[in-house]
Amino acid sequence: MMVGTVPVGGDAPVTVQSMTTTKTADVEGTLAQIYALAGAGCDIVRCTCNEEEAAEGLAHIVASKPIPIVADIHFQYKLALAAMEAGVHALRLNPGNIRKPAHIKLVASEARDRGLPIRIGVNAGSLDPDIAAQYGGATPEALVASAVRELDHFREVDFDDVKISVKASNVGLMIDAYRLLADTVDHPLHLGVTEAGPPPAGLVKSAAGIGTLLAAGIGDTIRFSLTADPVEEARAGRVLVEALGLRERRSVDLIACPSCGRAEVDVIAVATAAQAALEARNIPLQVAVMGCVVNGPGEARDADLGIAAGRGKGHLFVKGQVVRVVPEAEMVEALIAEAEAIVAEGIDARLAAADADAEAIAAAEREQLIELRGVDANRSADKIARIRELADE
């Protein structure tokens, strides 16, 4: 299906969605948020259409939008008609909230005539009471039955341009419901753990639920429902699809060692500074920050670029080859300069521009470090000596 200009389902890339938190009637505020979301990697955005003023706001928003707009409809079918009139690119209907078949079919007929898709957005927390009673609560079967019943209403008016979600805040329930849904229908699926809460728990729950399904080949478009700035939702969604290799990288992928007793620098500080600087420059490379030169360059040899700490020095490496050795105080600066040079000139050119003696200097320093600390990776002898000194003081 097409949501505006964005394809969803089939072989289309998995898309990232989010939802504005502004009043939709506040056109300027909503558009500012939509632009911020688009900048963070959001492909499709949803705005609530909960009152007439919201529908009027949508008429202005749609005219200036950078990405397709989905109107979220609860309870009032007339607002679905109003949103379509405003020019939105798709609707989301909650079958638990608009329950009269005549109203559902009227909205579907209008969407059919306008060539607009609809998401059937089933939510465990607002399941149709009839279905909940029939299935003994919000079970996977009940969530799927609610979606199928809505689909049947749509089919009666010959409308089939539908994607479906069966969200729950319980990760296990959500996974089971989507698995059952994927076995039951042949429509694009919109994945999400609803009301996942604030980070970090909300991020972990969403990544666990959505990631499990995507890794199994289930799902076409996703939303992290976080109690946070929606830009965080878009970023997190984007990181997940990039981490699963489902989308091309558009931002930095910083890999960093967890640090250990071998670390020659404060890895957390260097990694945090590098991440901020690379994100600010929107550099789409995989960049490694490693705490020591003994294991670092080898473990991160697949990264486009990286830096590993030596004794008061940083070994800058490109695709595992050391291209320069820099003073420790210049590690972040050198990493950023090299990242910018790679973006401008390419990996091969930067490998060709490597300092002639960099590999030899780095190898010698590695040897020294192994000799010095190799058999005592945690520097336990030094530490024990210091502990004894302290005890004697």
Ligand code: SF4
């Ligand atoms: S051995 Fe080196 S690269 Fe590996 S975790 Fe320790 S400091 Fe980091």
